[in-house]
Amino acid sequence: MRDNPLYNAVLDGDARGAKAAVEEALAIGADPQDLLSSYMIPAMDEVGKRFDDGEYFVPELLISARAMKAGMELLRPLLAETGAKPVGTVVVGTVRGDLHDIGKNLVASMLEGGGFKVIDLGVDVGPEKFTAAITEHHPDIVAMSALLTTTMPGMKATIEELTRAGIRNSVKVMIGGAPVTRRYAAEIGADAFSESASGAVREAKSLLNA
Amino acid sequence: MNNREFRGGCLSLGSADELLFGKAPHPVKCGNGLIIGAGRVIPEINFTLPPVEISPSTWPDIEQQYIEMMTGVCERAVDLGAPELLVEFETLPPMTVDPALGASITSLLASILHTVQDRHGIRSALRLTPNDTRDHRRPPRMRSGSYWENMLRLFSAAAGAGADLLAIESTGGKEIHDEALMNADLEGIVYALGILAPSDMHFLWRHIVQICRETGIIASGDTACGFANTAMALASQKMIPRVLAALVRAASVPRGLIAFEEGAVGPSKDCAYEGPFFKTIAGVPISMEGRSAACAHLSPLGNIPMAACDCWSNESVQNVRLLSAQAPVVSMDNLIFDCRLLNRASLDGAAASLTLRNWLEDSDALLDPQAYVLKADVVFAISTAIVQQPTTYLQTRAAVLAAIDALRAGVHSGGLILSAVEMHWLDRLERQASLLPEDETQFTNQMLKKYEGSPYYPTEYGL
Incomplete structure (x- = not known):
């Protein structure tokens, strides 16, 4: 997981990196749902864990959330096509x-x-x-x-x-x-x-x- | 006191050792002869309603609760032989939106206080703090509209209703500050506190002071509650770094000075933990709160705010029943005993006061950067940096830079303990601070561009 550029970009709050990683993954045929569930959500889970452990503060949560959002902007239309829905x-x-x-x-x-x-x-x-x-x-x-x-x-x-x-x-x-x-x-x-x-x-x- | 400007390098105190509880260079006389800052620390009690809807059907009960709270605290003050008392009535937003409601409760409280003054001779005064309701509309209209007009109406009605002092927790610039705070964006914070808020403070306090002069009431002071106390609360919840909250506290000082530039005379609001800077720079008496305000909010500032206070407050307490009495009565009790101790120390002279002050400081300062920046020597150093600058933006920038220097020096000397995570954030914030330009016009233009389309109207701040 830690070797994956998309996971790392979300974890580090790198919005441009997240967008680029999604683009590259989609270009080589990655499954949008897999990108979301295998890398992006686990990265946010790790961000939440670090926050709970006192290693991160809200500013770090927010920049990771923005990186997540940047990646999601590319994924959302594709997920909609496949009928995938948000968590809620x-x-x-x-x-x-x-x-x-x-x-x-x-x-x-x-x-x-x-x-x-x-x-x-x-x-x-x-x-x-x-x-x-x-x-x-x-x-x-x-x-x-x-x-x-x-x-x-x-x-x-x-x-x-x-x-x-x-x-x-x-x-x-x-x-x-x-x-x-x-x-x-x-x-x-x-x-x-x-x-x-x-x-x-x-x-x-x-x-x-x- | 005439309008003043706090620039050109002069402070009101000659040294950090003069920053003591109970004494301010410019005491304030109010109420029936109450003098604040002339040697004695005075308890300032504030209370509020428990969960209740404010509506015509609940209004009789609300009035009854205020009568109960005011009567209770006054009786406790009499029972304990308190010679002085300051009561603050901070309205709830509907009581400013409808100024007749705010004036009506003010009148009720003043009437009870006047009876106590007449019967028991307690020197006392009532401070009225209307809400800054301008942000009820988003983005806020700061200089026009019904919310602004109703604030003015309550300011104007204050004296007639029996208030002796007027204060406010103003919020100009908060719409930018909130987001900047959550993102630890120092330039956004400085834009809000050093450019937007000062413009609003000049506008707002010019009006308040004029009304106070016309109606014969005292313009007391403001607070950065919506800014620095928000930061403090978020830091307490581990949402933002404590070093950031400490820098916001320092950055909020130049904004607050503007009330005094416009003619306010103190005491500053209790929740203005930046008060020691006001006393050092402007020489005004200050109200402070610390462990006494745990009934309202938790903070790492328990004892140190007491070190330089002229009024000692509980922030606010809900009217709920405790084992001994209603909670406002319990707060009154605590405040009076705290003030007794401080005033007893003062009787033994400046050396005794200084010893107690240092104990109050040292018991908090080591453990939190927000406390550390309130140490008298640090307040003096940051204040000195502030008054050397010619504009409020440059004062705000200087306050941030001086606070960073002070925190680093504190860690280096062993006077302040910071975790590795906090040290990492101090480095990050120092890098951000180093990018704040000296050119105010350049900075303002950068920020206007950065916040284009954000939920605020630059024109409301004269931009």
Whole structure:
């Protein structure tokens, strides 16, 4: 694995190198799905491991995620042709009244790096907007974040709105943010909780058994 | 105090040993005779609501909670015989978006405080900190629109509602800073803190100071909470290197000085951990928080912020029940006892204060670069580098370079322990810092091009 230029380019956060390695591999007939699952996702897994071990910080995660994305831009059309799908689709946003989006943006980047398709609704997202996005995009997961204790109730309100709209059972709900706890997630009926961005990717994969 | 500029090499303190708790060159008198920075450290209490939706149906309960919190902390101050008290009311965003809500709670709190002043003679004051809500709209409109107008309305209503001091945690430049921080992109950070934020600080604080002068209220200060404390929080979560957070702290100083250039007089906001630089350069009293703020957030800065504080704060605490009492009362208790210790040390003179200050510094500084840059001698060195520069951009650049030098010297002398990973990042950041040009126009043009299409309006910053 470590001898593979695509794996190394993603691991080192070399976007140009990742793109070049994908181009070269495709030119000699490599299988797009194999490039993704054998080299790119394992490279991101290694990046996540190094982050968890304290060897890497978020900047390194982000440049690796960008390298992954550069390679994926070439692979995505080919994967679509073969019917291959992303690991899953996630709708993300901060809840109504909450403008703190660093954590949300990080989760979005990490999910993309982990092979998910991400639909980012931005900040200050009300229950009705989450509901509309779920109806439109049919995601596997909706991920909400809040930094303020006074905006946390927006998570509960959104889950209640999903229930009212009859789509609660069609999507998994994941929540996070500084004041949010696992207990709160259980109280409001969320399916998953994470206190970190890398944990969010693990939780998302676990929710989908990916 | 007239408007001042902090350039030309002059500091307000003569030496690092003058950077002590309780004393500032320019004390501030406020409230019913409370004097901040004249020798005694004053507890500054702040509190907030537990998880609750702010709506017309919950408003009566919200008012009741604020009454309960204010009454509770005042009773504890009276019971402990605290001679002075500063209360900060930091609004929640809906209370600035609708300034009538913010003014109404301010009025409620002021009324309770005034009763306590009358009955018990506690010298006290109320600080109101409206939110910077301009980033409710993305990209933010910094100088117009309903969010800006409602901020102005709350600033204007502050005095009438009974506040004695006005502060803010302003966010100009944050839209660029957030992304730069996550990418450890030093030039983006310096663009945000050295070019964008200063432009906004001049604009914002000119308005605040004018309103304060017209309404007879004190313009206190700002904080780089949205910048340097975001960095500190991310570093605590091991998301970014601690050395980067330390450099962001230093880089945030010139931005914060602009409030004082425009006429603010202090005390600076409690969460402005860059406060010791403000006291050293501008001579204003400062509010600080450390271990006392663990109820709000964790940080590696437990004792060292106390070393130069004039007000000692808890940042904020939710109104939840603890075994002994409601959490705001517990915070009040802790702050008063901390202040007693500091003020007792002061009674024995400057030598005793210096000893305690050094213990407070040394107990934190060895273990974290963010603490190390708050050591008095390091603050003095970085401040000296800052005031030698003629523009805020060059001051920001100088602060970064001086902080890197200080961290290296700290490691070399054994005064600071950095892991191999952190040392690697210090090298990387030093390489980035070496590329920051001396030519401000060249830098601005580079950044305008780099951030073309980014979610911000350069015109909102006069560019």
